[in-house]
Amino acid sequence: MTASPSFYAASSLSAALDALAERGPQGAPLAGGTWIMRAPIRHEPLKPAYVGLDGVPELGRIEETDGILSIGAGVTHARLAEAVAGRPELRVLAEAAGRSANPAIRRAATVGGNLCTTDFAAADLVPALLCLDAEVEIASRGGTERLPLAAFLSLRHSLEPGRLLTRVFVPRSGAVSAHARLPLRKAGDYPTAIVSLSVTRDTAGRIAQARVAVGSVETVARRWTRLEAALVGTPLCGEQAHRAATELADEFAGRDGVEAPGWYRVSVLPVLVRRAVIALH
Template sequence: MTRSVVRRPATVADAVRDLAELGADGAPLAGGTWVMRAPLRGVPVARVYVALDGLAELRDIRTGDGVVEIGAGVTHAELAAVDGPPALAGLVEAARRSAFPAVRSVATVGGNIAAVGFPEADLVPALLAADARVVLATPEGERTEDLATYLASRPGRPAGELIVRVVVPVPAGRRSAFERLTVRGGGEYAVASVALSVDLDGATVSAARVAVGGVEKAARLSSAAAAVLVGSPLDEATAERAGQAAANGCTAREGLDAPGWYRLAVLPALARRAAAALTSTPDDQQE
């Protein structure tokens, strides 16, 4: 069995320097929930892990001018406890329902985003629907990247790059929700999930983002589903049509937990349930 070395940098800058120096021999280590499953996935462990759990600068949640910034080291449990605006509700719900308590207490936002080969990651579709952007620390300094762009290029990301936080816009009037389906119950990976984020002009949807998780190899936005919602009232029937539009545009993966046809078949119901979560509790959506 390969024995890895763990480095403990004092700052994010030190971590970036270590990762750049190590190149293919190094990897970041935060909660470790995905790294510890590497042998089960047939993935070799890294020779050196750069531990991030001691970096307080990755653990902040800050509210700014129309945005919420969430540190990459924030755990699912910490995110699930956030009392944020309605625009953040879908992300908070995704964190609250992911895995089970022992995992939520250590799994991190950054780890969920960076995990390659983890289509069931609950935070990713919620972040996509929320129009989140990823802030990366590199040897040349920080830069911000669209989350969808980052996800598409994960296997080839350069050494020395580290997710430090995500920036989520939370404009007034925006609402969000998240729904997932597992085979047996809590604690399992979702066979499919849907995240909705909508802007309302009265009772009419003026803008929408719909993301699907668990169905394909990686979560992604569905522009066809969003188009169904825009210009219509936010009701369950419209949301179900949006879910069907999302299903029509997906090529579902096969798996031991669920066949591809089933992942597609449940998307309309998940979209309907997400819309119901937004429309049935108006008091919870007040700013």
């Protein structure tokens, strides 16, 4: 029988980074635990060692300086939803954080966990933060670096041990945003497809800049740049956006899952685009 995992409760960021470095590939960070604790259902072994981030104060802060919102990786979905409520620019984030999973999970699951779980295709925060042009901070004993979220998503599966996602930076832009997710049950589920949208408008009310991110359709969320380009210069019109999305949706290869086939996820994208646009009004 394998020994049960060890657990070290870090009380500061430097202690956490030290502990992760020392444990190397044997160790992993644990914040809310909502994904790691389901390892038995996935028939995955636990790591030999976990470094608890719960008691690291730096990771729990939400701050705003110089027009940049900085969200600690240890902030839970519930706290994030509350913190950004009522701000049209961040509505996409409030909805992503406030509607994912269920209330008890939202009280435990963290921003960092949502972004770092490579096998979780239906994560709500990922597309929401992508459309907000977020950056992430990766810290290690050697120092910190900052990189765009999209870049992080492409390297997260190969992140060396000892490196920890510590913060997310969301630049303020004066845009308006919306999050359209499609669970199978009305009451709530992991969404089968997500469209996150953030736009700025020119003085004539036309779309000056659009950022669209698509989640849950493929294994990793990504920006839909062709649609973004197609939207620029158009009025904020749900039908028009729907038409543009219909023409471009074939660039997605939907993932087949137990809950929904790939074609379904792609089929509903134009509807979600329209819903997101209409929600901006």
